Amino acid sequence: MKNLKIKFFVCGDSIAAENPKLVKTYNELLQSQLDNVSQPSLLDFESDNVIPRDDTVTLSLLTSISSFPGSFIFNPSYWTLKTFYSTYGKYNDYITWLSCEHEAIWKIKDILSNIESENPNVLCFGFYTWNVDIYINFIKHIKEKYPHIIIIGGGPSVRDDYVLKVLDFAIYGEGEEGFTHLLDALIEDELNFIEIPNLIYKKNNQLITNTYKIFKHKDYPELPSPYLSNKSEIKKSVNEYKNKHKSVLPPSIGWELNRGCPYSCAFCDWSSGLHNKVSIRKHDWKKELDFILELKCIITNNDANWGMLKEDLKVIDYLLEKVRSSVISPFFTFPMQAVAWSKLNKSIVYEAVGKILNEHPTYGVKVAIQDINPEVLKAIARPDVPWEEHKQYLLDLKSKYPFTIFTVELIVGLPKQTLENWIEMLCEFDDSFKPRWLFCAHWQLLPQSPAYKKEYQEKNNMISIKTRIIKDGINLKLDSHNTVDLYKSKTQIWLTSTILYEDKPNGFRDNLMKIATGEIYNSKFFYPEYAEVTYRELYSKLKKGLDRFVDSQYDQMLLNKKDEWMYPNIIYEGTMYSFKSFFHRPGIITKLVENTI
Ligand code: B12
Ligand code: SF4
Numbered sequence: 105m106k107n108l109k110i111k112f113f114v115c116g117d118s119i120a121a122e123n124p125k126l127v128k129t130y131n132e133l134l135q136s137q138l139d140n141v142s143q144p145s146l147l148d149f150e151s152d153n154v155i156p157r158d159d160t161v162t163l164s165l166l167t168s169i170s171s172f173p174g175s176f177i178f179n180p181s182y183w184t185l186k187t188f189y190s191t192y193g194k195y196n197d198y199i200t201w202l203s204c205e206h207e208a209i210w211k212i213k214d215i216l217s218n219i220e221s222e223n224p225n226v227l228c229f230g231f232y233t234w235n236v237d238i239y240i241n242f243i244k245h246i247k248e249k250y251p252h253i254i255i256i257g258g259g260p261s262v263r264d265d266y267v268l269k270v271l272d273f274a275i276y277g278e279g280e281e282g283f284t285h286l287l288d289a290l291i292e293d294e295l296n297f298i299e300i301p302n303l304i305y306k307k308n309n310q311l312i313t314n315t316y317k318i319f320k321h322k323d324y325p326e327l328p329s330p331y332l333s334n335k336s337e338i339k340k341s342v343n344e345y346k347n348k349h350k351s352v353l354p355p356s357i358g359w360e361l362n363r364g365c366p367y368s369c370a371f372c373d374w375s376s377g378l379h380n381k382v383s384i385r386k387h388d389w390k391k392e393l394d395f396i397l398e399l400k401c402i403i404t405n406n407d408a409n410w411g412m413l414k415e416d417l418k419v420i421d422y423l424l425e426k427v428r429s430s431v432i433s434p435f436f437t438f439p440m441q442a443v444a445w446s447k448l449n450k451s452i453v454y455e456a457v458g459k460i461l462n463e464h465p466t467y468g469v470k471v472a473i474q475d476i477n478p479e480v481l482k483a484i485a486r487p488d489v490p491w492e493e494h495k496q497y498l499l500d501l502k503s504k505y506p507f508t509i510f511t512v513e514l515i516v517g518l519p520k521q522t523l524e525n526w527i528e529m530l531c532e533f534d535d536s537f538k539p540r541w542l543f544c545a546h547w548q549l550l551p552q553s554p555a556y557k558k559e560y561q562e563k564n565n566m567i568s569i570k571t572r573i574i575k576d577g578i579n580l581k582l583d584s585h586n587t588v589d590l591y592k593s594k595t596q597i598w599l600t601s602t603i604l605y606e607d608k609p610n611g612f613r614d615n616l617m618k619i620a621t622g623e624i625y626n627s628k629f630f631y632p633e634y635a636e637v638t639y640r641e642l643y644s645k646l647k648k649g650l651d652r653f654v655d656s657q658y659d660q661m662l663l664n665k666k667d668e669w670m671y672p673n674i675i676y677e678g679t680m681y682s683f684k685s686f687f688h689r690p691g692i693i694t695k696l697v698e699n700t701i
Contacts, residue, residue, distance in 0.1 A: 106293045111202040111224040115179035134352040176355045177404045178206055181230055183330040188280040191327050195291045206341060208238045212245045230259035231267055237600060243270045260373050264551050274304040277378040278319035321383045329387035331395055342399050354433045356404045357396050361385055365408035370484040373550035374408050390422060400432055402439040409446035411453035420456050424463055438464040447487045454497045461505040472513040475521055476529050483519040483564055498537040510539035516618045517547040517605040519564035523614040530625050534639035544622030549602040567607040571670045572600050574680050613658045620654055623687035631693055649699035
């Protein structure tokens with residue numbers, strides 16, 4: 105029998121990890137707002153997340169932007185897996201659980217010295233698109249110095265080939281059962297892995313993938329709450345985070361009431377696309393919420409369709425009641441954000457939103473729309489009510505609660521999504537419920553999503569390209585051909601992703617136009633001279649300048665394309681900018697209108 109000393113690295117937030125300066129700036133800004141001092145101009149900051157200056161707007165936006173710099177969400181998977189092992193594992197006495205690292209802000213030398221002092225013999229990593237590169241780099245260095253340490257991976261991105269390469273074991277999809285059996289097998293030291301569900305392991309240099317077993321809460325009635333079973337550890341992690349970052353925004357704790365989603369939107373990799381029943385957790389959620397609020401944290405609801413179940417409304421009522429007597433943060437007077445409201449059941453969803461707004465009029469409402477065109481929605485198997493019906497709910501809310509801010513999530517590059525329809529959609533938003541912020545993101549190809557399959561891509565005429573986004577505002581020397589030394593800039597990579605787009609002339613270029621027009625929509629509000637101008641009018645004024653500018657940028661991107669990598673940044677006057685934030689820079693819209701850019 106073997107003793108295991110296990111250390112977990114879970115999640116990590118790329119925004120905090122890559123951008124400590126930005127987080128500091130936003131902290132100061134939020135503090136100044138609390139102190140009621142006049143704020144610095146946000147337009148001076150180089151970021152993907154520029155916020156407007158007006159107080160009410162800021163408050164409301166904050167509550168709907170979960171990835172706001174300086175906000176942090178604790179991923180609960182370590183507590184979940186540990187609780188499951190402690191209940192159903194065979195050898196608790198053989199395991200030491202070392203403190204879990206929730207952030208990815210680590211220098212390699214610090215990781216190595218941490219390993220030296222804590223001396224784990226098993227390291228566990230949760231892989232998500234935003235930390236894959238960071239964790240692979242960690243593991244390569246760790247393996248070099250400590251080849252005896254067993255490396256186990258899990259999380260939605262664990263099945264990427266280049267992740268599996270660096271791991272000894274991977275648990276795909278839900279982790280509870282597979283992880284528990286794997287630890288038991290490692291303790292028994294018999295190395296018989298055939299029966300372990302959801303496990304991927306190596307045998308004679310071949311990868312073996314065991315069969316998958318879906319996780320159902322009802323099969324484990326004695327399983328205790330992962331939050332209430334780990335109170336002191338959670339408290340310690342939260343306090344360490346608070347002491348270290350002194351963030352004005354309280355951290356948030358990811359909280360699942362149910363797991364799984366009955367739908368299969370083509371872009372989505374929720375529960376690794378493997379859990380399409382909804383399994384409800386039966387723990388005492390009131391006690392869990394009390395505990396999270398006692399820690400002065402807010403709650404991020406992780407359910408795929410929040411507001412779908414009657415129980416969800418009870419949760420909202422409970423929280424409303426709780427915060428009538430004590431508020432966690434002036435920025436989050438209602439302490440729960442939902443990652444994903446239900447796509448159908450809109451009447452229940454908007455009843456819930458209305459209840460919150462009634463008492464917290466600056467609560468921001470995030471609406472995941474992706475696209476409003478029924479043909480596009482059909483091509484991505486997206487369930488939603490027809491747009492006219494959805495719009496009416498939003499208009500009703502808007503007229504009743506004028507202080508709320510709507511933010512809208514849209515995906516760029518969906519099949520059948522033309523540039524013309526995209527512009528029409530933005531005009532439609534502007535003419536109706538006027539969302540204040542559009543999150544427009546290229547379609548990121550996720551490994552377990554339906555669109556990952558070749559047949560899907562062929563049927564919909566989609567192709568993919570690997571992209572590297574360089575950090576914003578980097579000065580790079582241009583040579584006489586107007587290309588940049590991308591090798592030097594390699595250390596400045598902000599994130600990498602595989603983008604999917606329609607294989608047609610101008611397919612990628614039109615998607616750049618969609619991102620640009622989305623960011624121009626967001627920036628328009630900063631220009632008093634365009635306050636009375638509709639988005640449609642503004643677009644017609646700047647279309648010529650924008651077309652020319654995007655064409656020239658696209659030409660540069662093609663010139664700079666190296667091996668399989670595309671760098672979709674903007675290069676302007678010797679500096680590289682993030683494609684999105686460039687359009688927030690002061691005066692850019694005016695230059696586009698004047699066609700002088
Ligand atoms: C909260 C959340 C966020 C938060 C916080 C993210 C953060 N940085 O911490 C916010 C809102 C900011 C966010 C943003 C994004 N998110 Co998000 N998010 C989630 C969400 C809803 C919950 C994650 C969670 O806590 N789940 C609860 C735990 C218990 O489940 P789990 O994570 O799946 O863990 C289980 C297993 O995976 C496994 N497991 C996990 N780790 C490990 C480790 C080991 C060793 C083992 C054995 C097992 C194991 O065991 C667990 C229990 O079964 C998930 C969807 C979901 N419900 O899972 C999407 C999800 C993780 N997000 C996703 C995406 C794509 C994004 C964005 C890129 C979206 C975008 N285009 O902007 C951004 C990027 C953010 C960033 N740069 O940091 C994808 C990730 C796909 C992927 N392959 O990584 C998911 C799966 C949703 C989806 N639509 O497909 N997100
Ligand atoms: S996007 Fe939302 S509704 Fe669609 S499959 Fe994913 S979790 Fe389900």
